[in-house]
Amino acid sequence: AQSVAQPEDQVNVAEGNPLTVKCTYSVSGNPYLFWYVQYPNRGLQFLLKYITGDNLVKGSYGFEAEFNKSQTSFHLKKPSALVSDSALYFCAVSLNNFGNEKLTFGTGTRLTIIP
Amino acid sequence: GAGVSQSPRYKVAKRGQDVALRCDPISGHVSLFWYQQALGQGPEFLTYFQNEAQLDKSGLPSDRFFAERPEGSVSTLKIQRTQQEDSAVYLCASSLTLVGDNEQFFGPGTRLTVL
Numbered sequence: 001a002q003s004v005a006q007p008e009d010q011v012n013v014a015e016g017n018p019l020t021v022k023c024t025y026s027v028s029g030n031p032y033l034f035w036y037v038q039y040p041n042r043g044l045q046f047l048l049k050y051i052t053g054d055n056l057v058k059g060s061y062g063f064e065a066e067f068n069k070s071q072t073s074f075h076l077k078k079p080s081a082l083v084s085d086s087a088l089y090f091c092a093v094s095l096n097n098f099g100n101e102k103l104t105f106g107t108g109t110r111l112t113i114i115p
Numbered sequence: 116g117a118g119v120s121q122s123p124r125y126k127v128a129k130r131g132q133d134v135a136l137r138c139d140p141i142s143g144h145v146s147l148f149w150y151q152q153a154l155g156q157g158p159e160f161l162t163y164f165q166n167e168a169q170l171d172k173s174g175l176p177s178d179r180f181f182a183e184r185p186e187g188s189v190s191t192l193k194i195q196r197t198q199q200e201d202s203a204v205y206l207c208a209s210s211l212t213l214v215g216d217n218e219q220f221f222g223p224g225t226r227l228t229v230l
Contacts, residue, residue, distance in 0.1 A: 034218060036221075041223070043118075043119070043206065043221035043223045043224060044221040045221070046218040046220070049218055090157050090158070092157075101148075101163065101210065101217075102148065102160040102171060102174075103148075103150075103160065104160065105157030105158050105159070106157050107155075108156075108157050
């Protein structure tokens with residue numbers, strides 16, 4: 001079984017400050033990890049993924065995430081927040097296992113950037 | 116290029132009616148997924164196709180739910196005898212290959228409301 005926890009339902013950050021959205025996961029095996037963003041009335045948009053290799057991955061819109069195997073975490077970060085970053089963010093995991101691509105999502109974190 | 120499209124975008128059904136939700140994946144994408152997103156929750160896996168083969172339907176909540184992808188492209192999710200608990204956004208996603216490290220591209224979803 002696989003699961004994802006996003007411990008914060010809501011994160012508020014002042015514009016220009018660094019932001020972190022937390023994610024921890026549980027899988028029996030090696031994970032593929034993803035971050036998606038959801039804007040109102042729009043589908044989920046892919047931000048970045050960790051497959052293997054460098055623990056720090058960079059994605060769209062200046063976001064990055066750090067894979068920490070010992071802490072089973074994959075926190076999303078950005079050095080300087082923009083008001084346009086306000087949205088609902090989902091962390092997801094799938095198994096590193098051929099033919100088992102389904103994603104398991106967390107419950108989401110609503111990020112609000114305060115001007 | 117065109118992304119994943121879904122129709123209808125909104126569907127209102129009376130309890131007991133049958134509904135059919137359509138997904139047009141990105142051309143050439145082998146894998147197709149259906150997810151259900153309840154209000155305030157993350158998407159939850161329903162079923163998964165590789166080409167026309169339905170490889171995993173473990174997430175379908177009951178035998179009232181049925182999905183098909185007869186020609187390996189367009190997919191239809193059918194819900195028979197709808198119940199109020201079926202009210203949710205139904206998301207379709209596609210990915211390029213059989214390997215799980217490819218990100219999934221999501222459609223805008225179909226919001227189903229069962230009265």
